[in-house]
Amino acid sequence: MRGPASSLSSLRKLADEDLMPLVRRGEASAFEVIFERHSGVAFSLAYRMCGQRALAEDVIQEAFLSLWRTGARYDRRRGSVRSWVLAIVHNRAVDALRSGASRRLRHEDESATEQLEAPVRTEVEVARRDEAREIREALDALPREQSRVIELAYFGGFTHTEIADMLETPIGTVKGRMRLGLEKLRVNLDQAAEVAT
Amino acid sequence: MTHPEWENEIAAYLLGSLEESESGAFEAHLQECAQCRAEYERLRVASDSLSLAAEQYAAPPAIGERVMSIVRSEAELLQAATADQPTNGPKRRWRRPGWFGGTPALAVGALATALVVAGLAIAGAFSGANGSRTIAAQVTVPGASAALRVQDGRGQLIVAHMAQPPAGRIYEVWLQRPGQAPQPTTALFGVTHSGGADVVVPGTLKGVQRVLVTDEPLGGSLKPTRTPVIVVPA
Numbered sequence: 001m002r003g004p005a006s007s008l009s010s011l012r013k014l015a016d017e018d019l020m021p022l023v024r025r026g027e028a029s030a031f032e033v034i035f036e037r038h039s040g041v042a043f044s045l046a047y048r049m050c051g052q053r054a055l056a057e058d059v060i061q062e063a064f065l066s067l068w069r070t071g072a073r074y075d076r077r078r079g080s081v082r083s084w085v086l087a088i089v090h091n092r093a094v095d096a097l098r099s100g101a102s103r104r105l106r107h108e109d110e111s112a113t114e115q116l117e118a119p120v121r122t123e124v125e126v127a128r129r130d131e132a133r134e135i136r137e138a139l140d141a142l143p144r145e146q147s148r149v150i151e152l153a154y155f156g157g158f159t160h161t162e163i164a165d166m167l168e169t170p171i172g173t174v175k176g177r178m179r180l181g182l183e184k185l186r187v188n189l190d191q192a193a194e195v196a197t
Numbered sequence: 198m199t200h201p202e203w204e205n206e207i208a209a210y211l212l213g214s215l216e217e218s219e220s221g222a223f224e225a226h227l228q229e230c231a232q233c234r235a236e237y238e239r240l241r242v243a244s245d246s247l248s249l250a251a252e253q254y255a256a257p258p259a260i261g262e263r264v265m266s267i268v269r270s271e272a273e274l275l276q277a278a279t280a281d282q283p284t285n286g287p288k289r290r291w292r293r294p295g296w297f298g299g300t301p302a303l304a305v306g307a308l309a310t311a312l313v314v315a316g317l318a319i320a321g322a323f324s325g326a327n328g329s330r331t332i333a334a335q336v337t338v339p340g341a342s343a344a345l346r347v348q349d350g351r352g353q354l355i356v357a358h359m360a361q362p363p364a365g366r367i368y369e370v371w372l373q374r375p376g377q378a379p380q381p382t383t384a385l386f387g388v389t390h391s392g393g394a395d396v397v398v399p400g401t402l403k404g405v406q407r408v409l410v411t412d413e414p415l416g417g418s419l420k421p422t423r424t425p426v427i428v429v430p431a
Contacts, residue, residue: 024391026271026272026276026357027272028265028268028269028272031268032265032268035261035264035265036261039256039260039261039264040253040254040255040256041248041249041253042256043254043255043256043257043260044251044252044253044254045248045249045251047251047254048250048251048252049251053257057257057259057260060256060260060264061260061263061264064264065264065267065268066389068268068271069271069389069391069393069395070389070390070391070393071391073390073391079245083245083248086245086248086249087248089248090213090248091213094213116254116255116257117254117255117257125253128249128253129253131249132249132250132251132252132253135246135247135249135250136250138246139247139250150212150247153209153212153213153214154212154213154214154244154247155247155251157213158214159214159215159216160209160214160215161216163214172205174209175205175206175208175209176205178208178209178212178214179204179205179207179208179209179240181208182208182211182212182240182243182244183240183243185243185246186239186240186242186243189242189243189246
């Protein structure tokens with residue numbers, strides 16, 4: 001019989017999509033591997049959105065526990081496990097941001113300097129940081145009015161109505177900028193990928 | 198809404214900026230409109246990439262310890278709750294006189310319904326290393342399981358593979374003391390898509406003989422109106 005350590009090491013050789021059926025059956029070790037692989041990127045997204053370490057920790061804790069308890073919802077035809085994890089984290093972070101108390105905390109905390117650890121410099125983590133940098137560059141290359149509505153919506157958790165009020169711009173214009181921005185971002189990412197190859 | 202207007206909703210939806218009611222309407226439209234689905238998939242590549250754009254950090258180690266501690270504990274509970282569950286075994290007769298001590302009329306109906314219970318799970322109890330005690334529940338819903346973890350007189354009910362409560366109803370947790378009718382608690386819950394729930398039982402379990410769960414109208418009831426679907430001898 002294999003011990004827990006060897007069991008974990010053999011699970012680490014499996015792809016995410018092969019681990020998910022085990023998670024669905026309640027195998028904690030399979031879930032642990034999923035957590036190891038995606039907790040960094042999940043925390044980074046939550047921290048980018050919440051701007052506060054404690055809140056970001058709460059968000060990813062809730063997100064991963066929800067993932068553990070609802071593993072059956074994962075459908076590989078609709079995307080990777082990482083995308084699914086990040087979609088859950090994003091939804092949880094938006095919920096946190098839309099609660100008044102969290103927004104207040106975020107503003108109070110914006111000036112605070114928090115010590116966060118950079119990921120260990122493994123090959124995978126270096127690739128993750130490079131990918132993040134490329135996407136930021138593609139986002140920065142958008143016209144300012146487009147990147148602004150995208151950032152307010154996606155990272156700020158604001159609704160299109162709130163953004164329209166904030167920018168004193170008609171709702172239709174805000175939605176139009178979102179669409180043009182995503183379209184342009186897709187083109188920028190395609191071009192970056194072509195250059196890389 | 199015209200088609201171009203729906204198309205203008207796609208980016209707002211992908212960025213999570215629609216109101217809840219608007220999202221619901223858009224999702225319904227997406228089911229019907231192949232053109233919008235194609236555009237949605239095209240733009241999704243860009244919106245998905247945003248989740249990876251943040252400055253990258255390692256997750257604080259403490260969060261991993263916290264999450265995995267809860268996950269391992271729940272995995273153990275579920276294992277305990279399902280260990281002795283018959284899969285295709287014979288149906289058992291289940292007698293629980295005195296569930297509704299204070300409501301005899303209801304007790305008659307409840308017993309009549311409960312005499313034959315499909316997929317009844319009966320398991321024992323075990324003690325955890327941290328002084329907690331786990332008690333497997335009797336569950337009337339075929340394929341479902343539940344367990345009560347008791348620590349320091351407080352209870353946590355873990356439910357798995359449970360059916361959703363009927364439309365317009367919600368599960369309610371009751372505490373029953375010897376010779377008394379079940380007392381309502383503030384714990385009302387639904388289950389996740391996969392039938393899971395993790396419910397903190399309010400108050401202390403001191404003197405409690407059974408923890409029960411019934412489905413009740415939304416908002417809960419003061420007296421059980423249905424036969425319990427979960428019974429835990431506390």
